[in-house]
Structures are given as structure tokens and as C-alpha cells.
Amino acid sequence: MGSLSGPLQDPAADAGWQDPQPRKGFFTDTSICIGCKACEVACKEWNAIPEDGLAMLGSSYDNSEALGASTWRHVAFIEQPAPAAAPGSGRASLPMPTTQRPGDALPPESRTDFRWLMSSDVCKHCTHAACLDVCPTGALFRTEFGTVVVQDDVCNGCGYCVPACPFGVIERREGDEHTKNVGIAQKCTLCYDRLGAGLTPACAQACPTESIQFGDLDELRERAAARAETLRSQGVAEARLYGASPEDGVGGSGALFLLLDEPEVYGLPPDPVVSTRDLPQMWKQAGIAALGLLAGAAATFLGGSR
Amino acid sequence: MVPDATFTSYYGRPVVKPSPWEADIPAYLFLGGLAGGSALLGAGGDLTGRPALRRVGRLASMGAITVSFAALVHDLGKPSRFVNMLRVAKPTSPMSMGTWLLSVFGPLAALAGTAEAVDAMRDSLPPSLQGPARLLIRLSRPAGIAGAIVAPAVASYTAVLLADTATPTWNEARNELPYVFVGSAAAASGGLAMMLTPGDQAGPARRLAVGGALTDLAAAHVMETRLGMVADPLHTGAPGQLMRASKTLTTLGAVGTLLAGRTRLGSVLSGACLVAGSVCTRFGIFHAGQESARDPRYTVVPQRERIAQGRSAGA
Secondary structure (H helix, E strand, O other): OOOOOOOOOOHHHHHOOOOOOEEEEEEEHHOOOOOOHHHHHHHHHHHHHOOOOOOOOOOOOOOOOOOOOOOOOEEEEEEEEOOOOOOOOOOOOOOOOOOOOOOOOOOHOOEEEEEEEEEEEEEOOOOOOOHHHHHOOOOEEEOOOOOEOOOOEEEEEOOOHHHHOOOOEEEEEOOOOOHHHHHOOOOOOOHHHHOOOOOOOHHHHHOOOOEEEEEEEHHHHHHHHHHOOOOOOOOOOOEEEOOOOOOHHHHHOOOEEEEOHHHHHHHHOOOOOOHHHHHHHHHHHHHHHHHHHHHHHHOOOOOOOO | OOOOOOOOOOOOOOOOOOOOOOOHHHHHHHHHHHHHHHHHHHHHHHHHOOOOHHHHHHHHHHHHOOOHHHHHHHOOOOOOHHHHHHHHOOOHHHHHHHHHHHHHHHHHHHHHHHHHHHHHHHHHHHHHHHHHHHHHHHHHHHHHHHHHHHHHHHHHHHHHHHHHOHHHHHOOOOOHHHHHHHHHHHHHHHHHHHOOOOOOHHHHHHHHHHHHHHHHHHHHHHHHOOOOOHHHHOHHHHHHHHHHHHHHHHHHHHHHHHOOOOOOHHHHHHHHHHHHHHHHHHHHHHHHHHHHHOOOOOHHHHHHHHHHOOOOOOO
């Protein structure tokens, strides 16, 4: 059994691989994501994921909503008010001379502009993966690349991995009996089949702006840190890295993100912790409670009263 | 601690996913507790010469574990999947540990329970079956005692099953949940045995019921006061109603047991209250956790507070 929490240099070796490969991962630079959703489509195509609804959600232009059993890449569209451009900033306004623009009646200092944040989310392939740790059948396993994969022919559909994931990634597939792998837990495999053949995962291959970058995690961490530093030096003070620290609650992610706002704005937890960090303590409390029940039940039989 | 009034999320969508579990799972939690507590009463009744308590304990234990097994199989979808659960044994997976506990406890409880049923109809058995019946009845004591040794773990591991998740209310309650669950198990099994056992043999059942009810109420109180904002789902909506019902029923049952537990009517009514209270506790805690997963507030706000307090998650 491997370690349950904390920094860990090589998860594949920790999981028992004799010949672990360099750990692979994603670096998703949201500052250059254009929201084209090519990654979502490429993922669906390559992995033969069934269609899971074409509803218009109405809250934004994002209609695939969230990561799930049949959405392994998800591009979030965040429409948010941005501070009005400072006077003399050179930001152009649309020439509309004949009609009054909405908000023109308001004093200029209260007007707001809008900005779009786009972010392509994916399974984090955590260093300490709660989904993998709680899986009762071993259907989830750590690959030689340090990633986390579900074997759909072993999965029992017990659903335990679903509430275990601190990022809300993995999900049991719903649908009628004609749907592939219905009742089975599904998530991003980091294209395990492509990795084995020396290929790039489908989403990274399809990304037209190189917002999704694939490679050795060590190198990606350096690249991400450099990119964040570059953006900050260009005046983008809100640029920050997510999932990059091996000191965080999941021991660091196999998928890093460069974000332009707080994680929760993108639907990410601000301080995720793998639940197994506290598992030894949980078993201890349950053991004490069990001994208490045994002792208490024995005590009820002592004494004279029947 | 007053939570941040403002918090942001992605269009109000959940951050973590609620479990896909349905009523099978809270029923399974309740029945596991009932089976564990009943096995203890059955073994105790056997060892202290209370045959009626022994019979009720063993039969209740067999019945409850059989139905809980059926609930688990129903959740999985088909029986072969239960066998698939036994392909590995993983201490990091409470579900795996629980499956193994069930696989050890289930046959022991079934053997002891079947022996009681065979014993009751022994005279009507044909002569050819008298031998096997005698053997079965002789085996029932070691089986019952072995089952009773495993039983407390059957009653308590389900607390770890819920706590070892990212579901905010379940995970935050990790220190108190085992005590709530064993208390609830003791109250339910004591209550059921009180209902079905003649009063002169039900003394241990009454004491177990009252002790369990007090443990349940005290641990639940500590849990709800310590949890802060993630305890909100335990107080509001349908889960809140279930939790209030569970407290009322458990208190009524405990007081009734103390005041009228020796009368037939008193023990039946008090026992029924305790069983119902335990059902409400399991369903209430289950649904409160589901609610806490559906609302991103319960994931984001405590994590924000943790960051604000500078407590590093990994430290």
C-alpha cells in the first residue's frame, strides 16, 4: 500500500511499478483559452463517449455544464463584470452615434465592462487520489505514467469514488441499457491508450491555441511557473497557478491550471484535501466506538437484575 | 464562526458531486447497526441463560443482515457484483473492508439464526434430519459468539464509509459519526429486542437501549455544535425534519424504557420509538450529506476559512 497524503516524488513507483515512466500531466493555461470546446469534442470522439444531453442551460453559453461520466473535458465560460477601463487606457469603445448605449444614463464611474474567462477543466490525476484509494474492487489504478485510470470491465458501479473526489470529477454513467458502460464510473484517462503509443492526448492535440499542454509533469511545473511570472510582469496581477504545489491537500495535481481569478469562480475547490489524509484517524475512532459497543453490551449483562 | 457572507461559484453549480446512492444505502446503514447490536444481545442471552433474548437476538441479526445484503446487491445492480467486491482487500477503502466484514459476519449470523429456527420446529422434523439439526444447534453457540466479536465493527465501520468522502457534512463529522452510529445501533437493537422478548429476560436489552440512546443523542449534539456551518443541512429541510424526529423518538424511547420498560405495552411502544429513531438518524445524516454536496457553499466557504486561517491543508 502506498502513502495516503503529503508530498510524493513518484506516485507510479509508490503504487508498485517496477519500471515507472516519467510522470505525465496537463498544463492548462486559461489565459489563452478561446472557449472553442475543440478539446471537449476531440475527447468525445477519441474515447467514443456517448452524447449526454443537448439542452440549453440558459445560464451562460456553456451548455455542457460540468465534468462528468460523459464529459471528460469541460470548458467553463465565466461571464463577469470587469472594472471599467481607466481613463486614457486606450481601450476602444464601439462607435454607435445614433442610439444611446445601455447604461449611458448612468454616471461613468458606475459603468462596468464585461470580461470572459474560459477554462478547460479535466481530471486532476492527483498525487493522492481519493477515488483510487476508496475503490473497493481495484477498478481504479495508478498507471506507470502516474495517472489514474478506471477499468470499466472491473468497475462494480458501487459509486463510492463519486463522493470521494474533492474536485467532483468522476461520475457513474446514467442512461438506458443501450448506452455504453451504463452504471460504470467514468472519467478522463489522460488518453492512457494514446500515451502507451507515444501520442499526445486528444484534447491537447486538438487545442488550437496550445492552452492545453501535455508533457512530463516536472517540466510542465516549470513552464507553468514561468508563464505565471511572465503574465504578472506584464501587469496581470491576478494570474495564479492551481494544483502546482506538491504541498497541497492532494499532494499536487497531475493537471495544473493557470487561472485569472479565484478557483471557485471556475467551479474548482479553493483548498481540496484528499479524504484519506484523515483515514487512519477515522479508523481509530471507529475502532474505539466498536470496542465501546462491545464493552457496553457486555456490561448490560452484568448485575443481578434480569 | 460567522461564514463569509459572499462567496463565488460557477453559476451556483456543485463543486463536489453528491453520491449516486439511493435509499438502499441509509437502509443498509440502519440494518447493519441493527444486525450488529442484535448479535451482541443474542450471544449475551446465550451465555447468561436467557433463551428468549438469545432467540430474538439471533433471528433479528440474521433477518437484518439478510435484508442489508439485499440492499447492497440492489445498489450494485446484480449479485455477481458482490462477488467482484471480494477480488481485493483494501484497508484504504471502507467499502472493501465492509464487504469483508459482511462476508465474515453474515454466515455466522445466518448459522446462529437458522439454528434457532430449526430448534423451534425440531419435533416436526423427520428422523433423517434430526442428526444435522443437532449438529447445527451445537454449532450455534460458537457461531453466535464469533459473530458477536465481529458485530461491533459491522455497526461502526459505516461511519468511516460516509466520512471518507469529500461530502462536506459527512467528512467534517468524522470524529463523532462512529459514536452516533454505534449509539444508534445499540438503541435500535435494544429497542427491537424489548419489543419481542418477555420482560423478565429483557433487562440487558433495556439497558443497551437506554445506553445507546444516550450515546447517540450526546454524540449527535457534540457533532452538530462542533461542525459550524456545514451542520446547517442537518437542521434545515427534509434532513432537518428527520434529525428532529430522530431526537424526539430516541428521547421518548429512552424515557419510556426507564419509566415503563418493564410493562409489555411500555416496552413495545418505547422499543418502537427507538427503532424508528435510529431509522431517522441514518436517513437524516445521509440526506444532510447529499444536500451539503449539492450546494457549493458548503465546499467553498469552509475551505476559504481554512485558507484565511493559514492552516495549510497538507500540514
